[in-house]
Amino acid sequence: MPEGHTLHRLAGVHHELFAGTAVRVSSPQGRFASSASVLDGAVFERAEAHGKHLFHSYGGDRVVHVHLGLYGTFTESELPVAEPRGQVRMRIVGPTHFTDLRGPTKCELLTPDEVTAVRDRLGPDPLRNDAEPERAWARISKSRTSIAALLMDQKILAGVGNVYRAEVLFRHGIPPMTPGRDLGRQRWDLIWADLVELMADGVKVGRIDTVRPEHLPEATGRAPRQDRHGGEVYVYRRAGMPCLICGDEVLTTDLSARKLYWCPTCQPE
Structure with a gap:
């Protein structure tokens, strides 16, 4: 299972590639399709990690929570987009790159209150400035x-x-x-x-x-x-x-x- 540094590294990459831009969100596999349709065309505001959890924040208080688990992976590629390979749970397409998520334990759309509930269950993260x-x-x-x-x-x-x-x-x-x-x-x-x-x-x-x-x-x-x-x-x-x-x-x-x-x-x- 990826350790915390991997999620913080991913958060940095995703923030750099997508933050501040309207992105296309889809679910080629279909398991995240209804949530993807809500996010499609929205502005990707920021990405951050807490422990082994990754959070993508969009306008309108919408947050995607990802836990990679044992088998989850993100792959980032330059445009143009390619045909999905394998079971792509979530695809995000930005102005220059796209990323595909495969095999996560969790990929869910949450409200800010639900995100707070997730984070309240976690201990302090050595990589966060707000750690106690x-x-x-x-x-x-x-x-x-x-x-x-x-x-x-x-x-x-x-x-x-x-x-x-x-x-x-x-x-x-x-x-x-x-x-x-x-x-x-x-x-x-x-x-x-x-x-x-x-x-x-x-x-x-x-x-x-x-x-x-x-x-x-x-x-x-x-x-x-x-x-x-x-x-x-x-x-x-x-x-x-x-x-x-x-x-x-x-x-x-x-x-x-x-x-x-x-x-x-x-x-x-």
């Missing part, structure tokens, strides 16, 4: 649940997924099964600040890189990571491989139906 990390800490500091599970709970912290969860805990030497209430305020502040920086970099470059300069392939002479997700990481999807710092084996286990990765030496209990 104190809200997340208030819940984490009282919880017996592991910090590894809490970081993935979108009601507590919005936008963090499996990669950022594993990597930020490794970068600060935090055992993933540490109860939230045992984490300590200083370590939470370090986690939050690191997520703000790492995820902002992810928006810029379009991939997740978490390895510090001194541990990069060009600094150590190791081979670059070969993975379809791209990016240089410490532990994510490196189970059974040597830790980049201590050389011990990276471990994995299942936690809340997701794979958790960590180094037991660099993140000791």
Whole structure:
């Protein structure tokens, strides 16, 4: 599932391509057809993200809410428009480009009040200027649940997924099964600040890189990571491989139906 940086990157692209212009909206697949007809010809006002949720705002207090889920994708192309390929849920055509949305978990037309209800269910997003990390800490500091599970709970912290969860805990030497209430305020502040920086970099470059300069392939002479997700990481999807710092084996286990990765030496209990 795309993590928060992907949605913020998409919001930036869509805002640049369409904001302030009247756009054509359609649903070649048909599942969004009635809502598309309401929006067709309307002015695309802005695009923004909160966590893993994308919002397209139009005139008349109309907002399209998109959650990509596991399989959703947007593709952007220059005009002229091409025949739809695959199951295109929503197509937006602007003055120079068009974008096609395929396979989302959610693509729905909401009112501003309904958007507020969606956002009220989400925790603070490290990529938003209006984020309030104190809200997340208030819940984490009282919880017996592991910090590894809490970081993935979108009601507590919005936008963090499996990669950022594993990597930020490794970068600060935090055992993933540490109860939230045992984490300590200083370590939470370090986690939050690191997520703000790492995820902002992810928006810029379009991939997740978490390895510090001194541990990069060009600094150590190791081979670059070969993975379809791209990016240089410490532990994510490196189970059974040597830790980049201590050389011990990276471990994995299942936690809340997701794979958790960590180094037991660099993140000791």
